[in-house]
Amino acid sequence: MTGQHAPIHLRDVTLAYGDHRVLDGLSLSIAAGSVTALLGGNGAGKSTTLSVLLGFARAEGGEVAVCGIDPAADPDGVRRRIAYLPENVALYEHLTAVENADYLLALSGQPQDRAAITEALTAAGLQERAWDQRLGGFSKGMRQKVAIAVALLREVPVLLLDEPTSGLDPRATADFNALLAQVRTRGTAVLMVTHDLLSAADVADRIGFLDGGRLTDEVVANGPDRFDLRALHARFQVGDDRRAA
């Protein structure tokens, strides 16, 4: 699925905060069952792109659609179709890991039983002894795992990830990437914004380079080796140099 019918569709999207143009004609389509990674430096427009898709920021120009719905017109409708994993996970500290998942899934209209929740928590890498502990004493990585479990249990067509591996150790990162591969097979369209070139290269089908609010370059996975890491790094470096200039 491509173009206007793709689960994630942006065309010539513009957005400015005051005089600062954050998105400048951004166009992007992500088909079902594919993972796209957006790379870019600070201020490139990565998080704003997610905010526009989630309906928290309104595009001033262009076309935005999530599963055919304009997020600005029906943010609640769009959010019911998206699972979102933010960089800084906010969860309820007075609830246990299982209670958090149970509560959030019930709110999203997709309640799951305890067995399904604990299975997802296991898949996300959270140890069993932490399942029924309140989140007050959880590390950032543990919270991240609870949020990943919730995102996985949301059977939605779109998954948005904002620096998903930033709180995870290398092993947990590898586990997460494996999970993401499973999600892709369910036909979910995944957009991941990240600084982590390696992680992006590991799971993405396509990597876009965002700079100054527009897509400056795009690389598609090719062959068993998928991406030429050296070439990717060089492209990323070019972006950094351009910003520095």
Place this chain on the structure above:
Amino acid sequence: MSAATLIARDELRLLRRNRVAVIATTLLVLLTLVAVATSWAHQRGIADLRMRYQQGADRAFEAQPDRHPHRVVHYGTFIFRPLGPLAAFDPGVDAFTGNSMFLEGHRQNSANFGDVRQSSLLVRFGQLTPAFVLQIVAPLLLIFLGYGALARERERGTLRLLMLQGVSRRSLVGGKLLALGAVALVAALPALIAFVAMAGQPGALALPMLVTAIGYLTYLALWTAVILLVSATVRRSRDALLALVALWAVTAVLLPRVVPDMASAAVPLRNRLQTDVAIARDLRRIGDSHNPADPHFAAFKQSVLDRYGVTRVEDLPVNYKGVVGMEGERLTSSLFARYTGESYAAQDRQIALVDAAGVLSPTIALRALSMAAAGTDFAGHRRFLDQAEAYRYALVQRLNRMQAEDVSYADDTAEDVGADRRKRVSATNWSAMPDFSFDRASGTDLARGALPGLAMVVGWLGGVLVLLALATRRLGERR
């Protein structure tokens, strides 16, 4: 289960897991229970005491021996105002005005023996009644439990988390309203149970009780909405708490105490001494019945002689001293009525000012509603004063008429050895005197008196809900 219900359930779960919240709520419930129990016992005690004293006063009055009627006029009697069951919920001005009165000729006494006059100054701050707990303490508890309901979600980033689950702003605020409303209901529960108990008591009137229950529930719903409005509007939980406590201090504590003082200053009342001096001065102007040269009483005497076609008071078929007593009582009573009317008019203006301040403070509006429905407001007190004065006047005039008709002028003016015996009338007359029976306001009248206060509280709730709806639409937006 709807999103709003899920959010309400989680909010209550959060409160249940917060030890401070549990202790505070339990304390409030206990406080309300204690207030209900002590107020109920206090009112029952007072009612029993009043009934005993009324019976004692009636017995003492009826036990008088054969006596000259004018001595009975000065002997006087006590009357007591019985209170309705709702007075246990809200004693209103009763604690200040008192509900017993000494009735005698030539004088119009005020009610006496109010609790406040017999208690320490602390009572003036606010008696521990269910009304006080629900008006003042319950909103404070709701503030401490609910100030962070929305501000906390925003501060911790969970507001966006909820919205990301597809929860609408309306469901979110609705859920928080439900949860805090449930806490408010728990706080009001002992009082509501007491209401049910009161409904079975003699003299309980359904309509005013219904209006009171609606009024208090609306008031608690109003505070719930105010708390969420502030929590939705300000940036941080701490700011929400400060703003709400300040709002509570001004509207629930400061204004209800300052506004009556301002009304008193705006419409000054004569004090008791000034009134007594003015009445004494006017009485002198009216005339002296004992002075044969007094123009008013000279003219009155002539009119009586003319009416009966005689030239001397000794030839009248009635005792002129009794007739003069009736005229004197008529004159002094009309004077009392004039001064009372002026005082009532001034107090009405003061009350109108205080009631208008309900626009600034819903607590003032609720207090007016609560006292009016309980019959313990100024109108209820005035009803007692009016009926007491009517009873006093009828009693005194009946005794004066007895003097005029049953004691001859010759005996009344005689000073021989047996004259004192002949001036007396039979003691059987005293028991024939009608007892004072307070005619309570009907349930419809009490409810009608409470409606302006109810309208204000409902108006407050409507206004705050509109503001909350506007704040809800902007919830979670970048600022």
